[in-house]
Amino acid sequence: MRKFITTIQNIFKIEDLRKRIGYTVLLLLVYRLGSYVVLPGIDPLQLESLKSSASEGLLGLLNLFSGGAFGNASIFALGVMPYISASIVIQLLGMMVPYFQRLQREGESGRRKVNQLTRYLTIIILALQGPAYITALHNQLPETAFLLGGFGYNVFATVILIGGTMFVMWLGERITDRGIGNGISLIITIGILADLPFAFVAEAGSRFNQTTGGLLMFVVEIIILFFIFVATIMLVQGTRKIPVQYAKRVIGNKQYGGVRQYIPLKVNAAGVMPMIFAQAIMFFPMLLSGFEATSGIAVAFSDYTGFWYNLVVAFLVMAFTYFYTAVTVNPNMMAEEMKKNGGFIPGVKPGKKTAEYIDSVMSRITLPGSIFLAIVAIIPALARNMGINDQFARFYGGTSLLILVGVVLDTLQQIESHLLNRHYDGLMKTGRLKGRNG
Numbered sequence: 001m002r003k004f005i006t007t008i009q010n011i012f013k014i015e016d017l018r019k020r021i022g023y024t025v026l027l028l029l030v031y032r033l034g035s036y037v038v039l040p041g042i043d044p045l046q047l048e049s050l051k052s053s054a055s056e057g058l059l060g061l062l063n064l065f066s067g068g069a070f071g072n073a074s075i076f077a078l079g080v081m082p083y084i085s086a087s088i089v090i091q092l093l094g095m096m097v098p099y100f101q102r103l104q105r106e107g108e109s110g111r112r113k114v115n116q117l118t119r120y121l122t123i124i125i126l127a128l129q130g131p132a133y134i135t136a137l138h139n140q141l142p143e144t145a146f147l148l149g150g151f152g153y154n155v156f157a158t159v160i161l162i163g164g165t166m167f168v169m170w171l172g173e174r175i176t177d178r179g180i181g182n183g184i185s186l187i188i189t190i191g192i193l194a195d196l197p198f199a200f201v202a203e204a205g206s207r208f209n210q211t212t213g214g215l216l217m218f219v220v221e222i223i224i225l226f227f228i229f230v231a232t233i234m235l236v237q238g239t240r241k242i243p244v245q246y247a248k249r250v251i252g253n254k255q256y257g258g259v260r261q262y263i264p265l266k267v268n269a270a271g272v273m274p275m276i277f278a279q280a281i282m283f284f285p286m287l288l289s290g291f292e293a294t295s296g297i298a299v300a301f302s303d304y305t306g307f308w309y310n311l312v313v314a315f316l317v318m319a320f321t322y323f324y325t326a327v328t329v330n331p332n333m334m335a336e337e338m339k340k341n342g343g344f345i346p347g348v349k350p351g352k353k354t355a356e357y358i359d360s361v362m363s364r365i366t367l368p369g370s371i372f373l374a375i376v377a378i379i380p381a382l383a384r385n386m387g388i389n390d391q392f393a394r395f396y397g398g399t400s401l402l403i404l405v406g407v408v409l410d411t412l413q414q415i416e417s418h419l420l421n422r423h424y425d426g427l428m429k430t431g432r433l434k435g436r437n438g
Contacts, residue, residue, distance in 0.1 A: 200392065379398065
């Protein structure tokens with residue numbers, strides 16, 4: 001506890017880190033305030049039916065990711081999911097289309113071009129989702145709730161929704177560049193955390209009002225949630241270490257190498273992205289049907305407690321785990337770097353054989369990681385079927401829990417890296433290195 005308090009004190013002692021945290025909090029506050037700004041031309045006093053329909057089911061999950069903006073008919077109602085959907089498409093194209101593969105190999109310039117194309121695709125997706133959302137508002141709200149109407153208003157509202165999502169994207173980019181990083185992820189996390197107190201109070205109230213097992217069942221639920229939380233942390237932080245032996249090298253009069261080091265390969269190298277990708281795919285049927293699950297596939301995939309929905313989600317999570325791991329972990333590059341630095345894995349030939357060995361290890365450790373991710377993805381449905389409140393059940397697993405754990409750990413790591421960097425600079429107060437701080 002004392003170490004934690006000391007770390008907090010050190011954070012506020014460092015001016016640059018203090019400014020970054022303050023800047024991040026300010027932009028997150030702007031986002032939270034914007035989620036309550038209702039679209040122009042809609043009476044905010046007549047949104048109860050929309051909030052009711054957006055409190056459960058797949059719409060409730062979409063409302064959770066938008067921080068409640070979806071149910072508030074806010075200017076941020078579509079959130080960042082269109083941007084995530086566009087990112088999925090661009091990354092898939094990067095696996096199949098040579099042009100996008102070249103962009104990925106061009107370094108920083110290629111990354112900027114890919115980001116620009118992602119923004120353009122986001123606008124196209126928003127141009128499709130915006131009218132669908134306006135149509136859903138007309139179906140959910142009474143006509144008296146619309147102070148304006150007609151085709152012109154629908155175009156105007158769609159432009160507002162597009163501008164709202166692009167502004168949220170801009171906030172995320174500012175947090176990444178000038179804040180503490182992970183801008184888009186932090187925005188999603190804040191939206192999820194905003195719903196946690198209400199979900200907790202709702203579940204406690206429902207248990208205390210029951211005549212059988214009230215308080216005892218609530219305590220059991222909290223204990224189960226705690227163990228799921230710990231298991232998720234273990235999944236996020238779990239690694240498999242590969243030993244690497246570095247040959248002895250003599251440079252000048254000094255001898256380097258001759259020691260064994262380890263390359264940590266994460267069990268869940270894909271992080272939270274498979275969950276987000278899978279959820280984005282599952283939103284498509286409902287988006288195409290105008291947010292109204294009336295028949296066919298939209299009905300089957302709008303019930304997140306149903307068998308087919310969870311079966312498809314589990315399959316997509318496992319598939320995207322392998323896909324995203326293949327995108328983020330490059331065995332050939334790792335083998336080439338080891339060879340350049342005189343390193344080798346004991347018992348494995350350098351070069352192609354090393355790349356094949358790393359790839360086989362990643363495949364073996366990714367399988368249990370993907371299965372565990374799939375289980376985490378369907379736990380909320382199991383919790384809901386066991387009688388837990390719909391809002392509170394979402395925190396038992398799924399994207400909500402994994403995002404919370406992953407983003408919190410990443411943010412703490414970002415802050416720790418700032419602390420370590422400042423400590424390193426503080427040791428170099430004399431000599432030529434001091435000029436770097438200028």
